[in-house]
Amino acid sequence: MEKRIYYHDTDAGGIVYYGQYLCYLEEARTEFLEKRGLTVEEFKERGYVYVVRQCNVSYRSPARYGDTVLCDAKLKKMGASQLVFDQTVHDKKDGRLIVEAEVSLVCLNKDFKPTPIPDDLRAKLGS
DSSP states (O other): OEEEOOGGGBOTTSBBOTTHHHHHHHHHHHHHHHTTTOOHHHHHHTTOEEEEEEEEEEEOSOOBTTOEEEEEEEEEEEOSSEEEEEEEEEETTTOOEEEEEEEEEEEEOTTSOBOOOOHHHHHHHHO
16 A cells, blocks of 8 residues: 655654554555455454454654655464454555554454454465
């Protein structure tokens, strides 16, 4: 996913605010799911939500106002109710690694209790 850095993404020094990368990672995971025919609406209609359980982020290099970055999400592991993603943000121009993260999501039912990922959703995630 390609993302242009706007003024509202940055701090007073024109550097992307560290918390903003969480939004970029979320958008990249959404793109990953949608490319496999899975949407947040479908999950909600079926009574499931996927929430971030854990997020480990390493900041390697700053992105700045006006830069364009490439955000990626790859499914690393799928457990009974958990998805683990490896994610990166690179500078489009020079390929420089800006952020790398491991993000774990857990599938919850309508009562917000962990629940197994349904087989048909699991099959789409594996493709």
